[in-house]
Amino acid sequence: MLAMLRTLRTLALYEGSIVPQARAEIRRWSTVAETIPDPVLRAHATAAIAADTDNAEAVTAFAAFASRSRRRTTIELLVAHQLLADYVDVLGERVCCDRLADGLRIGSALPAAVARPGDPLDLDPLGDDGGYLAALVSACRDRLWRLPAAATVAGRAQAAAVRWGEGLAHSHTAAHGEALAQVEAWSAEQDGCAGYAWWEIAAGSNSNLAIAALLAAAADPATTARDAARIEAAYWPHVCAMSTLLDSLVDCERDAVSGDFSFVSHYAGADAARAGIVAAASRSLGAVSTLRHSHTHAMIVCGVAAYYAAAAERGSLAAQVAPSVVEALRPAVTPIAAALRAQRRLAGRSSPAARA
Secondary structure: HHHHHHHHHHHHHHHHHHHHHHHHHHHHHHHHHEEEEOOHHHHHHHHHHHHHHHHHHHHHHHHHHOOOOHHHHHHHHHHHHHHHHHHHHHHHHHHOOHHHHHHHHOOOOOHHHHOOOOOOOOOOOOOOOOOOHHHHHHHHHHHHHOOOOOHHHHHHHHHHHHHHHHHHHHHOOOOOOHHHHHHHHHHHHHOOOOOHHHHHHHHHHOOOOOHHHHHOOOOOOOOHHHHHHHHHHHHHHHHHHHHHHHHHHHHHHHHHHHHHOOOHHHOOOOOHHHHHHHHHHHHHHHHHHHOOHHHEEEHHHOOOHHHHHHHHHOOOOHHHHHHHHHHHHOOOOHHHHHHHHHHHHHHHHHHHHHOO
């Protein structure tokens, strides 16, 4: 009962206060994206925001760590960083997917976003974006360094962002058969990944959850260097791998048709995919259980799993695998699942359709 009450309080804070502020920030950046001079870059930027709005809203759940006085700054930071992530991702996937060097250059915006505001800003926007990429990077820097523990988390966030940018670039070029060996070799070089296959490591490098968790920790003046190290070790590779593998799982049939790179396709079959993703989920929950604010971290892990389970289409591989992932997270997932069901029922009753 206590866990349920804590979950309901956190969900109420998220839905009632955090999400409205996040949506306002997303709308503001959408307006900026619409002014990009280059029509190709403008199309990619606006499409990324439209397609990935849920990502930008979801990542602001980390703002629950922040005090009320620092929450708006934290939300603005998390939204800007997620929009930057989605924009870099779509450029890497659609503009320079066959050129690793270009992918690495655009990916350099990710570590730049957690540098100090006065540090040099050397970006390659891949065209005339009217300063959009630089504006996102500058916004991240500005908001991060307003937070009390920015210096404590910055080094680890920087290293995680370098890994993230490299992982994205290698994964984008891996759709081309000749580049697959490069992503395998790059994955083998990553530290702290014992027990994970190369494609699971590559998947983890495509998630920014480790960085988001560190950025949110900057809002807590009590965050220590030891806390930052433990956050990084919990999210990388465990939570990051789980998140991207579930995303790949939901998209695997579509990726097979489009020819996009699929992490999940490298499993030997449904049973192997189930075993791999369940293991990542179990390790994720165990890893976050020792962190400060462990309840909220556990909610994020369970919420990720529940989100993708709900997105599984009938008859898909995800429909076969995702329920086992959710089951592996019990009993921790039980209160959040129940709270989400209650929330949906309440939303249904309060909707115009329900009242009609």
